Amino acid sequence: MTTNQQIDKILATLYNKQVKQNLDWTQLPNYDTLCAELFADVSGLSERQYQNLLYMLVSKRLINTHADAKEEVYYKPISLKPEVIEWYGQFHSYLDYLDYLEEKRQPKAFKEDFDENIDSELIERKSIWATIPIWVKILLVIGVITIIAIVITGLRKE
Numbered sequence: 001m002t003t004n005q006q007i008d009k010i011l012a013t014l015y016n017k018q019v020k021q022n023l024d025w026t027q028l029p030n031y032d033t034l035c036a037e038l039f040a041d042v043s044g045l046s047e048r049q050y051q052n053l054l055y056m057l058v059s060k061r062l063i064n065t066h067a068d069a070k071e072e073v074y075y076k077p078i079s080l081k082p083e084v085i086e087w088y089g090q091f092h093s094y095l096d097y098l099d100y101l102e103e104k105r106q107p108k109a110f111k112e113d114f115d116e117n118i119d120s121e122l123i124e125r126k127s128i129w130a131t132i133p134i135w136v137k138i139l140l141v142i143g144v145i146t147i148i149a150i151v152i153t154g155l156r157k158e
Helices: 003-020 031-038 047-059 070-075 082-091 094-105 116-124 134-157
Strands: 063-065 078-080
Touching: 003 031, 003 047, 003 078, 003 082, 003 094, 031 047, 031 070, 047 063, 047 070, 078 082, 082 094
Parallel strands: none
Antiparallel strands: 063 078
16 A cells, blocks of 8 residues: 555545544544554554654645644544645545646646647757758857867967
8 A cells, every 4th residue: 555545545534534424623533543443454554654654644734733742643633634625525535636736737738639730840840950051060160179279279378
């Protein structure tokens, strides 16, 4: 199970309890209890991984912690932030929400299906160097070499 799937499972459970069951944050389970219940069937998850997951939930601003001290956060109830409840009600999945954000970030050119006209326009575009005639390129290269030679011989005379 990926981290995002774990986050989705926690958000789904909290959304169900807070919104559908209309529970107050004081009625929500402690974070450690919640993880133990949700991930009991997943072998190999340690308390340290649960703590890292909690850190991600907090750093992504998905949850409210209801502890007086930093050390108590792991053992106190957590609740969804109001803005998370709002978008979770629309998407019903953290993974779908991430897909939506990723799609929103892509430029419009990637979203549109390229037709033949657009492809041909992209192929026709050339760099400035490609449009310069070969004799001008040769003169430019000779000029650059000459300037470098003059600078080097000028530095040696000093």
